[in-house]
Amino acid sequence: MCGIVGLFLKNEALEPQLGALTSAMLATMCERGPDSAGFAVYGQSLDGEAKITLQSSSPEVDFPALAKALENEIAGAVNLTQRATHAVLTCQRDELDTIRAAVRRLAPSVRVMGVGEAIEIYKEVGYPTAVAERFELKSMKGTHAIGHTRMATESAVTTLGAHPFSTGPDQCLVHNGSLSNHNNLRRSLAHDGIQLETQNDSEVAAAYLTWRMKQGLDLGQALEKSLDDLDGFFTFVVGTKNGFGVLRDPIACKPAVLAETDDYVAFGSEYRALVGLPGIDTAKVWEPEPATVYFWER
Amino acid sequence: MPAIDLSTTPLRALNQSLHALAEGSSETEWEVLNPDGRHAVAVGIDAPVSVDIRGPVGYYCGGMNKQATVTVHGSAGPGVAENMMSGKVVIKGDVSQYAGATGRGGMLVVEGNAASRCGISMKGIDIVVKGSIGHMSAFMAQTGNLVVLGDAGDALGDSIYEARLFVRGNVQSLGADCVQKEMRDEHLELLEDLLQRSGITGVKPSEFRRYGSARKLYNFNIDNADAY
Numbered sequence: 001m002c003g004i005v006g007l008f009l010k011n012e013a014l015e016p017q018l019g020a021l022t023s024a025m026l027a028t029m030c031e032r033g034p035d036s037a038g039f040a041v042y043g044q045s046l047d048g049e050a051k052i053t054l055q056s057s058s059p060e061v062d063f064p065a066l067a068k069a070l071e072n073e074i075a076g077a078v079n080l081t082q083r084a085t086h087a088v089l090t091c092q093r094d095e096l097d098t099i100r101a102a103v104r105r106l107a108p109s110v111r112v113m114g115v116g117e118a119i120e121i122y123k124e125v126g127y128p129t130a131v132a133e134r135f136e137l138k139s140m141k142g143t144h145a146i147g148h149t150r151m152a153t154e155s156a157v158t159t160l161g162a163h164p165f166s167t168g169p170d171q172c173l174v175h176n177g178s179l180s181n182h183n184n185l186r187r188s189l190a191h192d193g194i195q196l197e198t199q200n201d202s203e204v205a206a207a208y209l210t211w212r213m214k215q216g217l218d219l220g221q222a223l224e225k226s227l228d229d230l231d232g233f234f235t236f237v238v239g240t241k242n243g244f245g246v247l248r249d250p251i252a253c254k255p256a257v258l259a260e261t262d263d264y265v266a267f268g269s270e271y272r273a274l275v276g277l278p279g280i281d282t283a284k285v286w287e288p289e290p291a292t293v294y295f296w297e298r
Numbered sequence: 299m300p301a302i303d304l305s306t307t308p309l310r311a312l313n314q315s316l317h318a319l320a321e322g323s324s325e326t327e328w329e330v331l332n333p334d335g336r337h338a339v340a341v342g343i344d345a346p347v348s349v350d351i352r353g354p355v356g357y358y359c360g361g362m363n364k365q366a367t368v369t370v371h372g373s374a375g376p377g378v379a380e381n382m383m384s385g386k387v388v389i390k391g392d393v394s395q396y397a398g399a400t401g402r403g404g405m406l407v408v409e410g411n412a413a414s415r416c417g418i419s420m421k422g423i424d425i426v427v428k429g430s431i432g433h434m435s436a437f438m439a440q441t442g443n444l445v446v447l448g449d450a451g452d453a454l455g456d457s458i459y460e461a462r463l464f465v466r467g468n469v470q471s472l473g474a475d476c477v478q479k480e481m482r483d484e485h486l487e488l489l490e491d492l493l494q495r496s497g498i499t500g501v502k503p504s505e506f507r508r509y510g511s512a513r514k515l516y517n518f519n520i521d522n523a524d525a526y
Binding site: 250251252253255257270271272273274275285286287289290 | 334335336354356357373375376392394395413414432433
């Protein structure tokens with residue numbers, strides 16, 4: 001199983017409601033994935049700034065300590081916003097690599113969930129509605145969001161095993177299905193210097209797309225290539241800073257429904273996920289074709 | 299006429315009311331409001347009633363149906379009319395994968411398109427799709443009729459037994475042991491009847507091509523022909 005939801009807004013007026021709409025969509029997919037849940041929210045990016053989403057299993061200790069250590073390090077103010085087990089660290093974009101390295105050195109138990117100009121990633125073990133509430137998804141604003149409810153098959157039920165997976169700046173992927181050649185692919189990606197955090201098959205898919213995009217392909221082209229190189233069952237929904245993509249494998253046994261209006265593009269594993277969206281009654285609703293890349297960009 | 303609003307009435311209460319219908323009940327016309335993509339709406343009915351569902355449904359709508367006429371005024375998720383025994387299921391919109399799977403009787407009419415695996419392992423059901431059907435449709439189809447006014451996707455009728463497939467548009471590719479067959483008078487008559495019963499006008503049986511089993515993949519024995 002597993003449930004996927006995604007919402008890519010075309011109408012700016014809906015941006016303040018992105019979190020609330022995504023939260024309602026995610027709640028309909030609880031039965032499909034009661035193990036854990038997660039979501040990526042693409043918020044407003046400020047010029048020259050970047051965000052690092054961090055996670056810790058002892059956030060009360062780790063985050064204040066990290067903030068303090070960082071302040072000493074850079075001799076300036078550190079902008080760290082905590083939400084439950086996660087925190088978003090905002091910094092200048094040109095300082096990103098330095099800060100990221102400093103985080104690794106100063107707080108080795110803190111994990112980096114994602115980095116980018118717009119992306120924030122939150123994921124945890126637990127019932128999806130509880131996870132969404134913990135991170136106050138409802139209150140989040142932004143341009144697009146991708147959520148996932150997980151029923152684990154290929155690897156353990158852990159925070160890091162939850163989706164979305166982010167393997168490149170502002171990139172994320174969620175997956176319903178299972179890949180059969182992920183071990184081989186993980187080894188060949190490692191040859192090219194791409195290190196993965198988990199034994200999870202979906203993370204390999206995310207890293208594969210990152211690797212392809214590093215070679216200069218856009219997300220749509222990378223998704224096309226994945227049809228040749230990934231073996232297994234999958235419905236993927238992927239996000240980039242400005243883009244939103246959907247791909248199903250050629251067998252297409254994992255469910256998927258897309259809806260589009262003038263205001264948004266929405267994805268749900270089932271129609272139930274789309275019921276609460278404004279104007280859904282008159283939206284164009286369809287099942288994405290197998291082995292066909294769907295890609296929107298603003 | 300009972301009208302059940304699923305935004306206020308639990309789905310189980312609806313299905314239990316439909317299952318509890320006594321023979322000769324005067325409550326023969328049911329309306330279901332706000333299905334909102336719920337699963338298993340109006341499954342397992344065994345009574346000559348009509349159920350009109352106003353909106354899209356999720357998995358397995360009209361599954362195991364006997365006698366009833368279930369109409370979905372919207373689209374349906376995977377497995378619509380799965381294992382139908384008799385009666386009729388009509389979908390005004392599109393349907394997802396494995397529509398009419400394993401159906402033993404009755405008629406499924408899809409006014410829009412059907413996704414992959416339409417009529418997989420069908421065992422006597424008649425399926426009429428006004429639009430197109432996806433890949434691997436009629437996989438291992440044993441008996442019954444599948445009529446498609448539009449196109450068929452890849453691997454139509456793979457490993458087919460004795461079901462009859464009629465396609466008006468293009469067939470992307472045929473599956474293993476599925477071949478085009480001669481359209482004889484008896485098939486034209488059969489098609490005429492199927493089109494008429496599914497309310498389709500302005501389409502001639504002669505516009506279709508017939509596909510079926512080459513009978514090389516399974517042990518076809520002419521003595522058993524009557525069983526299909």
